[in-house]
Amino acid sequence: MAILATENVSRQFGSVFAVERVDLTLNAGESVGLIGPNGAGKTTLLSLLTGDLRPSSGKILMDGKDVTSLPLYARVRAGIARAAQIPKTFSRLSVRENVSLPAFFGAGLAGDAASEWIDEVLEMSGLSDRAGKQAGALGLLDRKRLELAKAVASKPRVLLLDEVAAGLTEPEIASIKEVILRLQPNRAIVWVEHIPFALQGVCSRIVVMDKGSKLLDGPFDEVWASETLQSTYMGT
Amino acid sequence: MMKKVEFVALAVGAIAAICAAIFLDSGLQFLLCEVLVLFLMAQMWNLAAGYAGQISFGPQMFVGLGGYALYMISNNTTIPVWVVMALVPIVVGLLAIPLGMVVFHLKHAYFAIGTWVAAEIAFQFVIKTPSLGGSSGLVLRPGGEMVEGYPEKTVVAVALFASVALIVALRMFLRSRLGLAVLAVRDNETGAEATGINVRRLHLALYTLTGAGIATAAALYYSTTLFLTPLDAFQAKWAVELMFIVVVGGLGTLTGPAIGVALFIGLREFMTANGYSGDQYWIIMGVLAIAVLLLLPQGIWPALTTFYTRMTRGNTQ
Amino acid sequence: MTAAQFTVLIFQGLTLGGLYAMIGAGLALNYGILKVLQLAHGEYITYGAFAAIGAIALFPNLPFPLVLLLAFLACALLGAAAQLLIVERAMAHRNEVVAMLVTFGLAVVLRDSLAEFAGADLRGLSVGSLAQANFTIAGITLGVLPLVSLGIALTSFLLLALLIFRTRLGMEIRAVSDMPDIAALVGARVKRTHIVVAALSAGLAAIAGVLLAMRSSISPYSGLDSLLIAFEVVVLGGLGSIRGVLLAGLLLGMTQVISTWADNSAGLFYVHLVFFVVLVFRAKTGKLQ
Ligand SMILES: Nc1ncnc2c1ncn2[C@@H]1O[C@H](COP(=O)(O)OP(=O)(O)OP(=O)(O)O)[C@@H](O)[C@H]1O
Ligand SMILES: [Mg+2]
Numbered sequence: 001m002a003i004l005a006t007e008n009v010s011r012q013f014g015s016v017f018a019v020e021r022v023d024l025t026l027n028a029g030e031s032v033g034l035i036g037p038n039g040a041g042k043t044t045l046l047s048l049l050t051g052d053l054r055p056s057s058g059k060i061l062m063d064g065k066d067v068t069s070l071p072l073y074a075r076v077r078a079g080i081a082r083a084a085q086i087p088k089t090f091s092r093l094s095v096r097e098n099v100s101l102p103a104f105f106g107a108g109l110a111g112d113a114a115s116e117w118i119d120e121v122l123e124m125s126g127l128s129d130r131a132g133k134q135a136g137a138l139g140l141l142d143r144k145r146l147e148l149a150k151a152v153a154s155k156p157r158v159l160l161l162d163e164v165a166a167g168l169t170e171p172e173i174a175s176i177k178e179v180i181l182r183l184q185p186n187r188a189i190v191w192v193e194h195i196p197f198a199l200q201g202v203c204s205r206i207v208v209m210d211k212g213s214k215l216l217d218g219p220f221d222e223v224w225a226s227e228t229l230q231s232t233y234m235g236t
Numbered sequence: 237m238m239k240k241v242e243f244v245a246l247a248v249g250a251i252a253a254i255c256a257a258i259f260l261d262s263g264l265q266f267l268l269c270e271v272l273v274l275f276l277m278a279q280m281w282n283l284a285a286g287y288a289g290q291i292s293f294g295p296q297m298f299v300g301l302g303g304y305a306l307y308m309i310s311n312n313t314t315i316p317v318w319v320v321m322a323l324v325p326i327v328v329g330l331l332a333i334p335l336g337m338v339v340f341h342l343k344h345a346y347f348a349i350g351t352w353v354a355a356e357i358a359f360q361f362v363i364k365t366p367s368l369g370g371s372s373g374l375v376l377r378p379g380g381e382m383v384e385g386y387p388e389k390t391v392v393a394v395a396l397f398a399s400v401a402l403i404v405a406l407r408m409f410l411r412s413r414l415g416l417a418v419l420a421v422r423d424n425e426t427g428a429e430a431t432g433i434n435v436r437r438l439h440l441a442l443y444t445l446t447g448a449g450i451a452t453a454a455a456l457y458y459s460t461t462l463f464l465t466p467l468d469a470f471q472a473k474w475a476v477e478l479m480f481i482v483v484v485g486g487l488g489t490l491t492g493p494a495i496g497v498a499l500f501i502g503l504r505e506f507m508t509a510n511g512y513s514g515d516q517y518w519i520i521m522g523v524l525a526i527a528v529l530l531l532l533p534q535g536i537w538p539a540l541t542t543f544y545t546r547m548t549r550g551n552t553q
Numbered sequence: 554m555t556a557a558q559f560t561v562l563i564f565q566g567l568t569l570g571g572l573y574a575m576i577g578a579g580l581a582l583n584y585g586i587l588k589v590l591q592l593a594h595g596e597y598i599t600y601g602a603f604a605a606i607g608a609i610a611l612f613p614n615l616p617f618p619l620v621l622l623l624a625f626l627a628c629a630l631l632g633a634a635a636q637l638l639i640v641e642r643a644m645a646h647r648n649e650v651v652a653m654l655v656t657f658g659l660a661v662v663l664r665d666s667l668a669e670f671a672g673a674d675l676r677g678l679s680v681g682s683l684a685q686a687n688f689t690i691a692g693i694t695l696g697v698l699p700l701v702s703l704g705i706a707l708t709s710f711l712l713l714a715l716l717i718f719r720t721r722l723g724m725e726i727r728a729v730s731d732m733p734d735i736a737a738l739v740g741a742r743v744k745r746t747h748i749v750v751a752a753l754s755a756g757l758a759a760i761a762g763v764l765l766a767m768r769s770s771i772s773p774y775s776g777l778d779s780l781l782i783a784f785e786v787v788v789l790g791g792l793g794s795i796r797g798v799l800l801a802g803l804l805l806g807m808t809q810v811i812s813t814w815a816d817n818s819a820g821l822f823y824v825h826l827v828f829f830v831v832l833v834f835r836a837k838t839g840k841l842q
Contacts, residue, residue, distance in 0.1 A: 050430070076432040088427035090420050101420050104413050106432030154432055291650065341836035345590050345792075349784045350832055353825050356781065360822035472777050476661070483654050515665040522665065525658035530642050533651045 002061070003028045003188050004049065004080070004158050009058030010212075011044055018044040020212035021058070026158065031189040033203035033220070037233065040209040042192045043085055046160045049190075050082045051075040076106040081156035085163045085192075087147035091136030095127055098135050098146055099153045106154025118153065125149040125179055141172050148176065152183060159183065161191040165198040173198050196224070208232065242404045249400025257393035265388045269460050271501050272395035276453035277474070278481040278493040279402055280446040286488030287410075287418050288442045289425075291344075293475045294351030295450050297335075297358055300469035301328045302451025303458040304368065310378040317378045321455050328451035329444050336443040340436065352472065359470035373465030376458070388460045395456050402449075406490055418442070422488070480521060484528050486535030495537050499524075557693045562814055566807035568699035571706035572768065574802025575761040576779055577786025578713065579754035581798045584787060586730040586750045589644060592656040593635065594758055595780030596663035599773060601628045601759025602766035603671060606678055617680065621705070624759040632755025635659055636748045644747075660776060668773035678766035702764045709760055714795055716753075726750060785828040 004026040011019040019041045026032060034042050047053040049060065051072040060068045062078060070078065081102070090098050096118065103109050103118050122128045125145045130138070135146060148164055161180070165173045173195065180189070180202055193199055199206070199220075206223040208216040210232050216223050223229060256268060277295065284290040305327045309320045335354065342350040363371045376383055409415045420428040421435055429435045458464050481500050486492025500521070507517045532539035554562075580594045604624040608615055615623075643655035686697040717723040728735075729746045765771055765779070785805060790797030805824050812823035 052426070052430070071434075072426075072429045073432050073434045076430060082430070084430075088424055088430060090423040090427060092423050093416075093419060097416055097419075100413075101416060101428070101433065102431040104432075105417065108432075110413075150431065338833055341833050343836075346788060346832065346836065348590075349788055350829065352781065353785065353829050353832075357822065357825045357829060360820050360825060363820065364818050364822060472781075476657075479654065479657065513669065515669040518665040519662050519669065522658045522660075522662035526639060526655055526662070529651055529655045529658065530639070533643075533646050533648065 002026060003063060005061045006045075006048070007059040007061065009045075009048055009055040009060060011041075011048055011053060012056045017041075017212040019048060019055075022209075022212075022214045024207065024214065024217075026188050026190065028157070028188055029185070030205065031184060031191065031203045033199035033206045034190055034192045034209065035194065035199075035206060036209035036215075039211075041212040042209055043162055044212075045209070046082055046162055046190070046192065049158075049160060050080055073105070076102070076154050076156075077108065079155070079157035080160065081106065081151040081154045081158070082160035082162060083144075083148045083151040083164050085166075087143045089135040089138075089143060089146050089150070091134065093135060094131065095133050095135055095138070095146055096122065096131040099127075099149050102150050102154035106156075117155075121149050121153045124182060125152070126175065141168060144168065144176065145179075148179060152179075156187060158188045158190070161189065161193075163192055163194070165193055165195055170197070177202065238404070238408060242407060245400055246404055249397050252400075253393040253397040256396055257389050260392070262386055262388060265386075265392045266460065267501075267505070269388050269392050269395055269457065271497055272392070272399050273453045273457040274477065274481065274501070275399050275493060275497045276395065276402060276456075277450050278478050278485075278497060279399075279406070279490075280449040280453070281478040282482045282487065282489075282493050283406065283449075284442055284446040286482065286492075287422055288439060289422060290439065290443060291348050292351040293348045293472070294353075294355035295478055296470050296472060296474040297351065297355035298328060298332070298447045298450035299454040299474050300355070300358055300362070300466065301331060301447075302454030303464045303469045304362065304374075305451065306455040306458060307374045307376055307464050308368070310376060311374065311380070314379045317376075317383075317459060320378075321452070321459065324455040325448035325452045329448035332444040332447035333440065336440045336447075340439060340443070352475070355470055355472075359466055362466040362470070369464075369466075371466060373463060373468075375463045383462055387462075391456050391460050395453075398456075403490060410490075414438075480525055482535075484525055484535060486537035486539075489535070489537050492535050492537040496535075499536075560693050561695065562810055563807075564695055565699070566810040567803065568703045568806070569810055570803035570806025571703040572761070572764050572802070573782055573786055573806045574799045575706040575709060575757070575764060577783045577790065577798045577802060578710065578795070579757035579761070580783040581787045581790060581792070581795065582713070582750060582757065583754040584792055585794070586726055587640075587644070587747055588730075589640060589649060589656065590653040591640075591754070592653060592780065593660040593663055593776075594754070594783050595776030595778070596660050596667075597628050597632060597755040597758035598762040598765065598779040598783075599667065599771060599776045600631060600663065601625070601762030602678065602771045603667060603676075603762075603773070604628065604759065605763045606676055606766060607671075609678065617683075621760060621763055624763050625756040628759035628762075629752040629756035632758075633748050633752035635755075636751030640751065641744060641747060660780075664773055664776050671773060673772060673774065675770040675772045676766070677770040678763065680767055684767075698767060702767060705760065705764060709757060710795065710799055713753075713757070717795065722749065785825070789828060789831060 002025045006022055006024045008021050008023060009019060010017060010021055022045060034045070036042055044053065048055050051070060055068065059066055062080070067075060067078065099118050099121055100114070103114050103121070107117070109117055122131055125148055127142065127145055127149060130142060135143070138146060144164055148161070151159060165176055168176065177198060184202065189202070191199060191203055204220055206216070206218065206220050207214060208223060208229055215232060216226060216228055256265065260268065277299070281295050284292060302324050305324045306320055309315060309323065310317050339347060339350050339354060362368045410419070417428065417433045417438055420431065420433065421438060425435060454469070477500070481496030482493050484499060485494065485496025503520065504517055507520070528536060576598060579597065580591060583589065583591045583594070601624045604627040605620050608620050608623050639655060639659060640652060643652040646652070680698065683698055683701070687694050688697060717726060726746055726749070729743050733743055762771070782805070786798055786801045789801035789804065805828065808827045809821065809824045812819040
């Protein structure tokens with residue numbers, strides 16, 4: 001059974017469809033790259049999955065159960081977490097406190113189990129030496145790492161990544177990618193990114209969106225070679 | 237976990253409470269009661285407004301509920317006043333839950349105004365209801381008997397210990413998981429929900445807790461006045477005073493309200509002693525509030541700590 | 554209830570509603586444009602009333618329109634000065650809580666200065682023979698004073714709407730309200746507009762104060778009561794909408810008149826209750842922002 005699925009979901013802002021009649025199925029352990037031009041509706045689709053936004057119509061299923069009206073915090077506890085395009089770190093709290101919150105409230109950990117897991121996440125995301133620092137004082141790369149670490153710390157079964165590599169240099173992307181590869185075995189991933197290099201080697205399947213609709217959905221190489229993709233991006 | 241200093245603070249607080257009950261004269265005890273009650277309430281309003289962002293113009297709702305709960309239960313049952321005092325937070329807390337569920341549909345300015353109107357509704361309701369004493373209020377007669385002796389003797393001790401205990405408890409709370417959640421919500425509300433925090437429930441819990449706290453402080457206060465009128469209990473004056481104390485001292489800090497209360501009462505006593513009128517005192521308070529907000533918008537205590545860290549850093553370089 | 558009683562009730566509701574709308578008008582303007590909850594609004598209302606009372610005490614023969622104008626100008630000046638010297642600086646912090654709390658300090662200073670200066674007594678505004686004057690249509694006797702009061706309120710609303718929607722100044726005000734940063738770029742004088750709006754809203758408050766003092770008595774400590782009514786009117790009307798304010802004022806005025814008719818000891822209980830229920834209902838159905 002699919003771990004997460006959308007059935008015909010749409011989301012309108014005023015009269016504009018940001019997401020229109022999208023069916024998407026995600027199986028356990030699968031990594032999907034989600035691509036499409038600016039404004040295609042990728043972030044909106046992720047927001048529908050996390051519960052930040054409610055769909056105008058359609059359903060969202062988790063393990064076959066309808067979770068469409070489940071609030072944001074409950075979906076985090078159920079195992080959906082996102083690293084947002086615009087990092088939502090708590091600037092007045094320390095890096096460690098930032099990571100502790102999802103470990104406590106998302107993953108439901110306490111005591112030694114919590115602190116061990118928090119240490120592990122900090123280690124994995126390369127933030128151990130900055131654990132005591134205020135999050136507001138971090139640079140871009142570290143803020144992106146922290147956003148990723150926060151998502152991971154809630155022990156999600158579905159990890160949604162929204163442009164976690166955007167704005168980074170190639171070696172920096174490689175270091176983020178390493179983190180993601182270490183996470184991959186146990187969980188499904190949906191990764192939105194404009195940079196093919198980032199998705200390569202992580203995502204075996206690619207979904208293409210444009211103007212709110214899903215255009216293509218298939219194996220990495222097949223989608224990459226398709227003419228529809230070329231025309232979507234070239235505007236022909 | 238309680239730290240050593242907090243344990244010492246509690247012990248010192250207990251000793252000071254006993255000393256205050258034995259050695260102070262009753263005029264001073266009455267004044268101290270007022271100071272401590274205002275401090276307790278200000279700390280509660282501060283927790284709601286400064287930490288949870290719930291700026292309310294209606295804390296007098298809970299002042300009134302606390303006072304009326306104390307008087308109604310004491311006068312109409314044989315339960316001793318001190319037991320009733322312990323029941324007040326439970327009774328008012330239970331009332332605060334449905335109330336909170338209603339007012340939390342409102343946000344920001346709507347919330348502030350809505351809570352004020354809710355308090356006004358309670359006020360008008362009491363005035364209209366003869367069994368609650370109507371507009372003339374109630375006299376405290378536990379079990380139908382007049383109160384004998386000076387209640388402020390015991391109340392001052394309880395209020396003093398409660399103030400110290402509250403600071404210790406708040407410090408411990410802010411170090412706890414739940415306290416961390418509160419700080420996260422203050423920093424970024426949707427971000428906090430995305431880490432799995434049930435923000436609505438947290439808000440409701442804080443609203444209930446601070447409401448029950450204000451009610452308890454009010455019950456302490458009205459147990460020394462021996463009578464209670466709806467006009468006094470439900471008036472917006474309470475909101476005005478708490479806002480002054482917290483804002484001038486430093487919103488969202490634990491020390492700020494203490495500084496605020498000291499200034500607020502200290503200045504009042506000083507000016508009355510020197511023959512100034514109540515109106516002149518409030519003019520000075522108003523000017524003080526404006527000046528503090530324009531020059532140090534965070535309040536006095538945060539400004540002092542910033543100044544201090546800058547000084548010490550300057551010295552080490 | 555007879556048809557005549559009903560008509561009288563409706564008339565009373567309308568005139569009280571007009572007064573309530575007037576009490577909220579200045580606040581709506583201020584909040585709509587400056588986005589600051591002006592907690593000194595109730596004091597401007599009181600100051601308007603006292604300006605009129607003072608003017609009549611000094612010059613008993615001053616014609617009423619001049620008294621009204623005098624109260625308007627006095628409060629407009631006060632509002633402009635407060636905006637220039639205090640509120641504008643607080644707004645520079647770009648934190649609406651700080652700005653709101655500053656106006657709260659201002660309210661206290663104004664209230665107690667007036668009490669210190671004029672004493673704490675309740676006062677009314679005597680309008681001579683007008684107070685008793687009445688007229689009879691179709692066997693129904695109605696007072697002239699409430700009608701005059703309603704007329705003043707409606708005229709003020711009309712003038713305000715004309716000013717905002719039909720003049721250059723109004724255009725500038727709307728531009729500053731919608732997008733202050735862009736308006737500044739294209740040459741709108743933002744600070745000047747803020748001061749004009751503050752003056753106008755304090756002036757409207759003064760008119761409300763005069764009407765209030767003609768109807769019942771007022772003391773330097775009446776500000777908070779007026780502020781609460783103003784808040785209710787503005788919030789019900791949808792923050793910052795002129796027409797909404799008028800409708801909200803009428804709703805609350807009607808509620809009070811009818812509830813007092815049905816229950817002698819109603820006070821403001823049902824007014825607050827209606828406000829509260831409508832507010833929560835609108836919030837629940839997502840009609841508030
Ligand atoms: N809160 C909102 N209100 C109104 N319109 C919105 C809102 N959020 C998104 N939109 C619109 O929905 C469309 C899809 O936006 P979305 O952010 O999902 O695109 P995206 O694919 O993530 O783009 P990008 O690659 O730039 O991040 C856009 O036209 C955007 O303007
Ligand atoms: Mg996006």
